[in-house]
Amino acid sequence: MATGSGTDKDGVPAVELEGLTKRFFEFIAVEDVNLTIDDGHFFALLGPSGCGKTTTLRMIGGFEEPTSGVIRLHGEDVTGFKPYQRPVNTVFQSYALFPHLTIFENIAFGLRRQGIDDAEVTKRVGAVLELVQLTGRDRQRPRQLSGGQQQRVAVARALVNHPRVLLLDEPLGALDLKLRKEMQIELKRIQQEVGITFIHVTHDQEEAMTMADTIAVMHGGRIERMGGATEIYEDPRTEFVAGFLGASNMMGGRLEGQRVTVVGGIVIHITAAAAANRSGAVHLGVRPEKIRLHAPNDESAAPNRLPGKVTDASFIGVSTHYLIENPDLGELAVVVQNLDDRRFALGEEVVAAWQPQHTFVVSR
Amino acid sequence: MRWRRALLPVYLGAALVYMFIPVLVVIAFSFNDNQGRFNVAWQGFTLRHWLDPFADSSIIKAVGVSLLIAVLAAAMATVLGTLIALALARYNFKGRSATNILLFFPMATPEVVMGSSLLGLFVAFRVGTGFVTILLAHILFIISYAVATIRARIVGFDRHLEEAAMDLYANEWETFRRVTLPMIMPGVFAAFLLGFALSVDDFIVTNFTSGSIQTFPVYVWGAARRGIPPQVNVVGTALFIIIASAMLLYLRWQRRSALKKA
Amino acid sequence: MAAAAARRRRRVPYLLLLPGLIYLVIFYLVPLISLGRMALQSGNLQAGYELTWEWDNFLQVFTTYRPQLLRSLGYSVGATLITLALGYPLAYAIAFRGGRWKNLFLVLLLMPFLVPFLLRTLAWRIILADQGVVVETFKAIGILPDADGRLLATGWAVVAGLVYAFLPFMTLPIYVALEKIDRSLLEAAGDLYSKPSTAFIKVTWPLSLSGVISGTLLTAIPAAGDYINSQLLGSPAQTMMGNVVESKFLSIVDYPSAAAISITLMIAIVVAVVLYVRSVGTEELIA
Numbered sequence: 005m006a007t008g009s010g011t012d013k014d015g016v017p018a019v020e021l022e023g024l025t026k027r028f029f030e031f032i033a034v035e036d037v038n039l040t041i042d043d044g045h046f047f048a049l050l051g052p053s054g055c056g057k058t059t060t061l062r063m064i065g066g067f068e069e070p071t072s073g074v075i076r077l078h079g080e081d082v083t084g085f086k087p088y089q090r091p092v093n094t095v096f097q098s099y100a101l102f103p104h105l106t107i108f109e110n111i112a113f114g115l116r117r118q119g120i121d122d123a124e125v126t127k128r129v130g131a132v133l134e135l136v137q138l139t140g141r142d143r144q145r146p147r148q149l150s151g152g153q154q155q156r157v158a159v160a161r162a163l164v165n166h167p168r169v170l171l172l173d174e175p176l177g178a179l180d181l182k183l184r185k186e187m188q189i190e191l192k193r194i195q196q197e198v199g200i201t202f203i204h205v206t207h208d209q210e211e212a213m214t215m216a217d218t219i220a221v222m223h224g225g226r227i228e229r230m231g232g233a234t235e236i237y238e239d240p241r242t243e244f245v246a247g248f249l250g251a252s253n254m255m256g257g258r259l260e261g262q263r264v265t266v267v268g269g270i271v272i273h274i275t276a277a278a279a280a281n282r283s284g285a286v287h288l289g290v291r292p293e294k295i296r297l298h299a300p301n302d303e304s305a306a307p308n309r310l311p312g313k314v315t316d317a318s319f320i321g322v323s324t325h326y327l328i329e330n331p332d333l334g335e336l337a338v339v340v341q342n343l344d345d346r347r348f349a350l351g352e353e354v355v356a357a358w359q360p361q362h363t364f365v366v367s368r
Numbered sequence: 369m370r371w372r373r374a375l376l377p378v379y380l381g382a383a384l385v386y387m388f389i390p391v392l393v394v395i396a397f398s399f400n401d402n403q404g405r406f407n408v409a410w411q412g413f414t415l416r417h418w419l420d421p422f423a424d425s426s427i428i429k430a431v432g433v434s435l436l437i438a439v440l441a442a443a444m445a446t447v448l449g450t451l452i453a454l455a456l457a458r459y460n461f462k463g464r465s466a467t468n469i470l471l472f473f474p475m476a477t478p479e480v481v482m483g484s485s486l487l488g489l490f491v492a493f494r495v496g497t498g499f500v501t502i503l504l505a506h507i508l509f510i511i512s513y514a515v516a517t518i519r520a521r522i523v524g525f526d527r528h529l530e531e532a533a534m535d536l537y538a539n540e541w542e543t544f545r546r547v548t549l550p551m552i553m554p555g556v557f558a559a560f561l562l563g564f565a566l567s568v569d570d571f572i573v574t575n576f577t578s579g580s581i582q583t584f585p586v587y588v589w590g591a592a593r594r595g596i597p598p599q600v601n602v603v604g605t606a607l608f609i610i611i612a613s614a615m616l617l618y619l620r621w622q623r624r625s626a627l628k629k630a
Numbered sequence: 631m632a633a634a635a636a637r638r639r640r641r642v643p644y645l646l647l648l649p650g651l652i653y654l655v656i657f658y659l660v661p662l663i664s665l666g667r668m669a670l671q672s673g674n675l676q677a678g679y680e681l682t683w684e685w686d687n688f689l690q691v692f693t694t695y696r697p698q699l700l701r702s703l704g705y706s707v708g709a710t711l712i713t714l715a716l717g718y719p720l721a722y723a724i725a726f727r728g729g730r731w732k733n734l735f736l737v738l739l740l741m742p743f744l745v746p747f748l749l750r751t752l753a754w755r756i757i758l759a760d761q762g763v764v765v766e767t768f769k770a771i772g773i774l775p776d777a778d779g780r781l782l783a784t785g786w787a788v789v790a791g792l793v794y795a796f797l798p799f800m801t802l803p804i805y806v807a808l809e810k811i812d813r814s815l816l817e818a819a820g821d822l823y824s825k826p827s828t829a830f831i832k833v834t835w836p837l838s839l840s841g842v843i844s845g846t847l848l849t850a851i852p853a854a855g856d857y858i859n860s861q862l863l864g865s866p867a868q869t870m871m872g873n874v875v876e877s878k879f880l881s882i883v884d885y886p887s888a889a890a891i892s893i894t895l896m897i898a899i900v901v902a903v904v905l906y907v908r909s910v911g912t913e914e915l916i917a
Contacts, residue, residue, distance in 0.1 A: 065535060066534075066535075067531050067534075067535075086534065086539070087531065087534040087535045088534045088535070088536075088537045088538060088539055092535075093535055093536065094531075094532070094535045096528045096531070096532060097528075098526055098528055100526055100528040100529050100531070100532035101532075102529060102532070102533075102547060103551070104550045104551060113533070113536045113538070113546075114535075114536035114537050117536060117537035117538045117542065118537055161536070162535075165536065165537070376719065376722065376723040376726075376727050377723065377727055379719055379720070379723055380720065380723035380724065380727065380735065383716065383719075383720045383723075383797075384735070384738050384739065386794075387738075387739060387741075387742050387794075387797065387798075388741075388742060389753075389757070390742070390745070390749075390750035390751070390753035390754055390757070390794070391741075391742050391745050391750065391753075393753035393756055393757060394745055394749050394750065394753050397753075397756070408755070408756050408759065409756075409759070409761075448649055448650035448653060449650065451646045451647065451649060451650055452646065452647055452650040452651070454646050455642075455643040455644075455646035455647045458643075459642065459643035461643040461644065465907075467647065467651065469903065469907065470651070470654055470658075470659075471654070472903065473658065473899070473903070474654070474658055475848055476847050476848055476851050476852070476899050476902075476903065477851070477852070477855075477896070477899060478851060478852045478853075478854060478855020478856065478872065478892075478895055479852065479855065479856075480855040480856075480857065480871075480872045480875045480876060480892065480895075481662075481665075481855055481875075481892040481895055481896055482658075482661075483879075484665065484875060484879045484888060484889065484892050485661035485662050485664065485665040485892065486657065486661050487879065488661055488664050488665050488668055488885070488889070489657070489660060489661040489664055492664055504657060505657075507653070507657075508653070508654070508657045508658060511650060511653065511654065515650075520806065562740065565740055565741075565743040565744060566743065568743070568744060568746065569743040569744070569745075569746050569747050570747075571746065571747055571748050571858065572856075572857070572858065572876075575876075575880070576879065576880070584746055585746040585747065585748045585749075588746060588748045588749055588752070589748055592748070592752065592862070596752070600749070601749075604745050604746065604749055605745075607744065607745075608741075608744045608745050611744050612741050612744055615737055615741065616734075616737070619733060619734060619737060622733075623730075623733075
């Protein structure tokens, strides 16, 4: 159970999911999901394939019926409603632009179904085309546009209806890297300009962290961790989230006070906050970029120290990625920003060290 | 070994020519200056049959019947077939296999069997054979082909399109009307054309169920003994040219609109 | 509320199917059953028919009409093999070499149907006539004996007519199956197998098999029941089962006997389809 952060406009959350479950015969795609998304929020559902994020989104949109649970949009129970009865619009992964209609008619489709008069339709379509920077293409057909342009039309088609919530189902998946990054910024800009709630489904953690105010990481049909990007990155709380969002070095040990004894007798220090309410067997993690490498007898190294040998060193430009082999704990991944010229060679003995506050504890 | 690559296209051309040879003969013999009642040996070129095509009014009547039945049967079979194709392509339901099998059988059944069984049905229920029974029979054997044609088209298109339409406030009927139907139209139309061709051409089943009404093929069969008047060739040729041209023009129009790119 | 909507959604496919299926049941299944019943009756048109479980009718199919039965089988098998030999390359050519004109070729393949089948078969009668071009040429080459060689009124003419009639029915299903083959599979095959012929044997042919079987069923069975070709291009010496049915139904009016023959044909179809479905499944039937 978690709530999204941020202030809401009129006190009513945009989306509320209560005990939402979806079962396909034997397979449980979504299990007991509880979620509150505030108005005007950019919310991301993040997770690997098959974790249930798309199914959850589709249930909010009305394309799948929940096996049990309640969906509320701005306070109204819409659980049984058909898609055309809900004040939400969707941007599909395949864009789903109507090939037999012009761009104008594609975008106008929803407006026309609502009976809006022609003058108003023309006005709104023009405005939204400007918003996505595709003015002038209204007479063309979808197949005449590039992937990125089609994607923007899909967004425009949804936005023009002034939905209170916009659902995006991995809309950037088909674009190449550069375009994807541009669109991420574009979508964020549009969301802030228009001010409506966006729910974005993606498997790309970088994308989620770039765009979203709040991220919910889903795994096996459940929400494992929810919060702002920084919060869930630095404090993943579960091993899965630690591994899915960025990389982690994991180790197990026994906790006493604020000291964890790991395999090989080495002591790892953690903060009081991390140690709160915990004792006995624990699992720890530390992110590769939080670790610094030192020569074996360097006393300036941080308190958490692991000795090892460099087994791999890859220069990536911005940073160097090392693999340090520790006889008891195995391989440690270390990412060092290329600030000074101290580079460590293959086979060199080093000490990997990090601060106690960078150690996080996860539950298995 | 370059010539090997030309084998297939050449074969394709030859095969198509082979299909048209009898058609060409039919066309040619509409210009035959035949003496007497039979039109089986070439005796010289003449235009007189073309100048007097309506000599035998029963030919025209028969052709009219054929065309009318073809249009009606193809239309109704296409409608029924579209419904079935939609069900098969979009839904997974119990009895799917049985439906597939049931749809296959009419295509594989010899016309003799279909014709005789239908005649038996009509006789048993004391339904007089005539226009309606021919129509019913034609619809029967066209449906399966219609389903096959349309289904191929439906399977090809993005399922999310219908969801997108509903997302944009179109209810089920509006979605069908504004999105699904336009998308499958080419398939529906192709099914109609196919059904039309099958119906115009059919003889055996028609023969069993026509009673005293004559379609074009029935007329030809009856006339085969007495000697087929060349007007039959004339009418057949004219029909062929008109409908074939229409089909080719339609194809051309379809390709034109599909190729429109920036 | 969700449950009610779910129930309604589940009913949709059945509603869609209903009109068409009812039609098929009434006009296809019921008549066949009635035909089956008729096959076991005896009597005549004046006195009326009675269900006397006249299995003798079926026996007659295999005794009295044995020549026709064998001939139907023989012509059908022959025509099917030839049609397959001609139709497969045709389908292949359109699918793989058709390019932009695929639809055009398909339309051209079907266009002759606009001229009634009867007229076209009669045209063949003219073409294959005794003093015609074809016979004369064959005599010159030596395929036919000079003295009394003819094509009409021989089994060859009937088979040729059957081939012509059913070529599109064989070609189309094969074409559909070939069209569906993922081109990248063929590229991979080209990568793996050094000769194109091996790629064909190992990849293309097996994948097109369902189309071949469909086409075969759509050709062999109707061909076995045909009577037009034998009547127009053959002589009484070439009568097939179809001819017998036709005459017994329309001329001599011996319904039970005719029905028995028809039912025998249908049983052959059912057996063939069952075997097909067992091996390939039902989804490919109406591709």
